[in-house]
Amino acid sequence: MGRMTYIDAARQTLAEEMRRDPTVWAVGEDLGRGGVFTQYKGLVEEFGPDRISDAPISEAAILGAAVGAAMMGTRPVVEMRFSDFALCAVDELVNQAAKARYMFGGQSRVPMVVREPIGMWRSSAAQHSQSLEAWYAHIPGLVVVTPATPADLRVLLAGAIRCDDPVVFMEHKDLWALEGEVPDGPVGGDPIAELGRARIARAGTDLTVVSWSAAVHGAMAAAETLGKEGISAEVVDLRTIWPWDREAVLASVRRTGRLLVVHEAVAAGGFGAEIAATVAETLHGDLRAPVRRLGAPRIPISYAPPLEDRVRVTPEAIATAARGMVGQPEAANG
Amino acid sequence: MGRMTYIDAARQTLAEEMRRDPTVWAVGEDLGRGGVFTQYKGLVEEFGPDRISDAPISEAAILGAAVGAAMMGTRPVVEMRFSDFALCAVDELVNQAAKARYMFGGQSRVPMVVREPIGMWRSSAAQHSQSLEAWYAHIPGLVVVTPATPADLRVLLAGAIRCDDPVVFMEHKDLWALEGEVPDGPVGGDPIAELGRARIARAGTDLTVVSWSAAVHGAMAAAETLGKEGISAEVVDLRTIWPWDREAVLASVRRTGRLLVVHEAVAAGGFGAEIAATVAETLHGDLRAPVRRLGAPRIPISYAPPLEDRVRVTPEAIATAARGMVGQPEAANG
Amino acid sequence: MTARTAESPGAPPNFDRQRLLDQYRMMCRIRAFEEAAVGAISDKLVLGAIHPSIGQEAVAVGVCGTLDRADILLSTHRGHGHTMAKGADPVAMMCELFGRAGGCCSGKGGSMHIADFEVGMLGANGVVGANITIAAGAAHAIKLKGEDRVVACLFGDGAINRGPFLEGLNWAQVFGLNVLFVCEDNVFSSTTRTSTMTAGPGAAARAEAIGIPAVEVDGNDVLAVEAATKELLADVRRGQPRFLVAKTYRLTGHTGVDPAPYRPAEEVQEAWTRDPIARARAMLETAGYEAGDLAAIAAAAQREMRAAYDTARAAPWPDSDLAYADVQDVGDPRMVAF
Amino acid sequence: MTARTAESPGAPPNFDRQRLLDQYRMMCRIRAFEEAAVGAISDKLVLGAIHPSIGQEAVAVGVCGTLDRADILLSTHRGHGHTMAKGADPVAMMCELFGRAGGCCSGKGGSMHIADFEVGMLGANGVVGANITIAAGAAHAIKLKGEDRVVACLFGDGAINRGPFLEGLNWAQVFGLNVLFVCEDNVFSSTTRTSTMTAGPGAAARAEAIGIPAVEVDGNDVLAVEAATKELLADVRRGQPRFLVAKTYRLTGHTGVDPAPYRPAEEVQEAWTRDPIARARAMLETAGYEAGDLAAIAAAAQREMRAAYDTARAAPWPDSDLAYADVQDVGDPRMVAF
Ligand SMILES: Cc1ncc(C[n+]2csc(CCOP(=O)(O)OP(=O)(O)O)c2C)c(N)n1
Ligand SMILES: Cc1ncc(C[n+]2csc(CCOP(=O)(O)OP(=O)(O)O)c2C)c(N)n1
Ligand SMILES: [Mg+2]
Ligand SMILES: [Mg+2]
Secondary structure, three states: OEEEEHHHHHHHHHHHHHHHOOOEEEEOOOHHHOOOOOOOOOHHHHHHHHHEEOOOOOHHHHHHHHHHHHHOOOEEEEEOOOHHHHHHHHHHHHHHHHHHHHHOOOOOOOOOEEEOOEOOOOOOOOOOOOOOHHHHHOOOOOEEEOOOOHHHHHHHHHHHHHOOOOEEEOOEOOOOOOEEEEOOOOOOOOHHHHOOOOEEEEOOOOEEEEEOOOHHHHHHHHHHHHHHOOOOEEEEEOOEEEOOOHHHHHHHHHHHOOEEEEEEEEOOOOHHHHHHHHHHHHHHHHOOOOOEEEEEOOOOOOOOHHHHHHHOOOHHHHHHHHHHHHHOOOOOOO | OEEEEHHHHHHHHHHHHHHHOOOEEEEOOOHHHOOOOOOOOOHHHHHHHHHEEOOOOOHHHHHHHHHHHHHOOOEEEEEOOOHHHHHHHHHHHHHHHHHHHHHOOOOOOOOOEEEOOEOOOOOOOOOOOOOOHHHHHOOOOOEEEOOOOHHHHHHHHHHHHHOOOOEEEOOEHHHOOOEEEEOOOOOOOOHHHHOOOOEEEEOOOOEEEEEOOOHHHHHHHHHHHHHHOOOOEEEEEOOEEEOOOHHHHHHHHHHHOOEEEEEEEEOOOOHHHHHHHHHHHHHHHHOOOOOEEEEEOOOOOOOOHHHHHHHOOOHHHHHHHHHHHHHOOOOOOO | OOOEEOOOOOOOOOOOHHHHHHHHHHHHHHHHHHHHHHHHHHOOOOOOOOOOOOOOHHHHHHHHOOOOOOOEEEOOOOOHHHHHHOOOOHHHHHHHHHOOOOOOOOOOOOHHHOOEHHHOEOOOOOOOOHHHHHHHHHHHHHHHOOOOOOEEEEEEHHHHHOHHHHHHHHHHHHHOOOEEEEEEEOOEEOOEEHHHHOOOOOHHHHHHOOOOOEEEEEOOOHHHHHHHHHHHHHHHOOOOOEEEEEEOOOOOOOOOOOOOOOOOHHHHHHHHOOOHHHHHHHHHHHOOOOHHHHHHHHHHHHHHHHHHHHHHHHOOOOOHHHHHOOOOOOOOOOOOOO | OOOEEOOOOOOOOOOOHHHHHHHHHHHHHHHHHHHHHHHHHHOOOOOOOOOOOOOOHHHHHHHHOOOOOOOEEEOOOOOHHHHHHOOOOHHHHHHHHHOOOOOOOOOOOOHHHOOEHHHOEOOOOOOOOHHHHHHHHHHHHHHHOOOOOOEEEEEEHHHHHOHHHHHHHHHHHHHOOOEEEEEEEOOEEOOEEHHHHOOOOOHHHHHHOOOOOEEEEEOOOHHHHHHHHHHHHHHHOOOOOEEEEEEOOOOOOOOOOOOOOOOOHHHHHHHHOOOHHHHHHHHHHHOOOOHHHHHHHHHHHHHHHHHHHHHHHHOOOOOHHHHHOOOOOOOOOOOOOO
16 A cells, blocks of 8 residues: 555556557647646656647547547547536537447447546636536446545546446546555556445444545545544445446445435536435335435535635535434434 | 417417517527428518528537627527537537526626427437436526426426526427417416426326426326326426426325326436435425336437337336335335 | 639540449449338338438449548438448348348437448438547547558538537648548538528638648539549548538438428429439440440349348347447446336 | 738837827736736635736737727636726726625636626636637627627637637628627647647638638737727628737746746747837837836836735625525525425
């Protein structure tokens, strides 16, 4: 075990995958200078401008070209810079990349990774802060990855690059500097098998908190606080929301009898609804409290901190919701 | 009361709104010849090519121009032809139209209607059959309308056009020929107030079936069958999924104790999850059976009928699900 | 800045008679395929929309028939002719249109997603202009792998008003990719006369403003289209994108069921006098072929496609469980919970 | 096809001294605003990204300062200068950058969404090129309402590689709209030298290929920019879209914190010799103004923006309940359920 930041994990893993597979290449705006978050720093020096390629400000072409290049036997990793800008290339992702394998009756594969940094950091306002992972989970043909830690970014990026289908890989902009434990040496085992496998970030017995991406850290902080109060929260980090680890979530809720889903995205129509609905459908009789979700209100994200903070799901809000659930008598009307 | 088809309701309502408000205009490909489904037939003759305007095959410009035209005091109705093609203009809809009023601190309004015909009819395959209403319900700033009947298309289109915010208006391609009762005379009352108001399509006592758009008719057919078997199903047609009529749904489920959500869209991450999760959160203790959802499997839509039919939610499937729920003992583990 | 116009050789003294005969045969087969497919609509055998290429066969044959088998083709919603000219089997194509087992996309795609990767045909597309960036990407992979194959990307006159046209052409030129862009100008975009919604001098000028040399050719003259294509492909194989505008005319409606009343009758009549098949036949007669033999070729094409129709009609429906195949490798598409 | 180059009048014998003095003052104020804003980053007062327009003031003043108040402006992420030149209040702008009460967007937008509808400034945009189709639409409404206002749409050299550039220009020309498109060519797109990712002769050629006459001008010569703008606006007001390419240089980094090491030092030094403010000052001295008076104008601008900085810093935070205002008229954005 060594320590590594989220961004170093991103850099190192891409480099390793490019070394092991010459068909892997990356393309996006400003990659030759390291990319907008420096997550490609130093790579052009090793792999040259053909494999770490700059791009014009042409999101539709970046994504559309990746579809063609993937169909022709290469593995493009495309950088969308901010997930918000990927909205300039939705036809290419949803109508083309996601459907090509199926529409053509299995004649083609479209192995590509679409990197879409998501989420709020500070004062980036409505067009640079969105978390739309729920959209892509709703689209047949797409895999959706949302790593919360350096170790997970590492194994899941390797799995995404080796996967034969299009993967929307959503790094969180607020996590780049996060440090964490990472296994030494190259990614081992079968990283593709990690797509769809949740991680029990913290074991607990009183309620299950399901989360992903940056929100996992808020859930962990809340669990810490709750622990001091004698409330034992289990935190499940989904790691990927499609596929999502239904079995792990159901197994945990069977034990705890309570589900709280926490995500940064807008709650209305967020992927938390899918998890809460699935648990309510499947474990209704086992629930000791109604399922609950925490997410952002349905408002655009503001620039001014006091307004921006109104959409943040804080550890305090998570802890408060958890207390309410645990205090709540069985089968009460929430 | 007179009878009218869904498509006549579309034509007549747009014409009436254009007569009452000279700032209303429509733009899209082929509108001068009546539009791809003839829903604009005859309008250019009355209103001329400036107000019933053709457009180049430029979805991004059609939608982006509407944003500018709406900010400048007109009320554009833009025709996207198939909701699938609207994926070529997502930045314009989601980053621009939906956020402009908010980002600019209320300095502007963006009164526009984006018509996006949705859904399956027959053998239109993966790029001409999608139902992505859940996407837009997840986006702050957008209103999402999904009429199931000629009468609702009529009043809701009037409301959408008079609304001061961007509205995604999703007609269902399979309903154009549907005939139904429509109140005589121009749309009365306050049609804007109808946005967010559900309709009890059929009263019942044993379970609540919530649906919208074409799926409502499948739900009604199932309710008919169930009725013959002595199972009384209440069918709630949401009519708009944002805002959605939470109070009406909760009131109905409080009475019936059972919720089944039915929609044509992919079940995973569909808007049914939002409704099921909300009911499970709010009425857990009142439920006599676990909430349930029916939607499409998470696969692209095929061309060949036998494959295409595998994604259809049939009246039979709805009735079977309902029987299971009603037969199911309280608090059983589904 | 005006695009060079490749002169129409008509029947050049020294042209290859046998080659033209083969092209004539292929054009007859495409025409017969389209006619059989349109007929199958009223017979309720083709259930989805189809977009016939009747009148545009010389573009399909002159461009796609000039490609090597290893070369790549990206096509449009009006792609039957392109696909056949690239070497696809019309029986598998007809089965696809009928949604039957044996269809080249297993019945999942239909007309608008017809494809045959075996012959380098990487798909029609239901989204106008979407194939342009995909074609650039296919050529990008070819460059990265150091191959000398080329990619031909065909699209209609209406597609030049979509953003991906600009982005895809700029991409191909910036990266120096082996792409031949072909604008098949059939005057219409659905029910719209494209010129009414297209500003400026047109497709060729737009390509040249992005640095891609463009040539305009009579798209109803198969020899002219082939000659222009051959000349441009020489540059394309060296990493220099090129642009071809083939001027033709859509002799039928937009779809198989569109009577196209928005077209003046005289215009349509005049266009029929430029029918590419009739013109090839005339050249071949001048070159000494018997009218009877040429008519026999057309008749044989009709019989072949009638047989394809019968085979497709007799073919079984695909197993509906195929609906769950080839979605993606990970995850379960079924609604496990309910 | 090459765009006409509007000759740089330098200081034409008969130019309006007072007018140039006002333009010089506005350029000094924009420069001072940008410097104050950049300074506020290290002071932790500006929290979001800002894109300074230092070196590009002559484009803002020459174009936006030439518009009538009733005219409309659509700008970019690098829009502070455009916004001030159109008449917005720098104090309200600074408050917006600081995210404070009194900001022109109530603190909801920040630098990348700065707007002042009062003066016809319909917004900067965080999405490159997105303002082009919006500008066409604003002009579309003007046409439908029979007004004679014009819309000026400014965008960078990198934006010409985005699809909306093609779609928006084609739209404006097809419908005959009052739009002046201005490509502010500052050589870079973020860290990328734009020319390395842009194929062909460039922005002007692309506009003319869509039928829109284009003029190239020295974007560091405020008089030349103003003259070209005035000339083009005469046509634009008659429903003829026009295109202006203003050649300038981004003297700072892409954002307020970008040291821009990817630019050769000599290139930057040379660019500073063409500083538009120094050039205007030189012209004014030649025209008889005292160097001291001109320095005083610059100093006053510094003081004004320092005061704006102090006002913004002293301003309270906006009431956080504003977060729920102006979302939309129908529906409840709160999470009623939980
Ligand atoms: C992005 C998009 N917009 C609209 C359509 C609907 N549509 C299908 S074909 C067509 C006309 C295309 O015209 P053109 O490009 O000239 O090709 P042609 O049909 O003439 O071969 C249109 C508008 C579409 N398929 N995709
Ligand atoms: C669609 C989109 N892609 C990428 C970005 C990220 N981005 C912000 S500014 C910029 C460079 C723009 O260059 P240019 O258009 O020349 O304007 P300049 O910054 O030079 O003023 C980029 C790539 C964006 N904002 N929008
Ligand atoms: Mg055409
Ligand atoms: Mg620039």
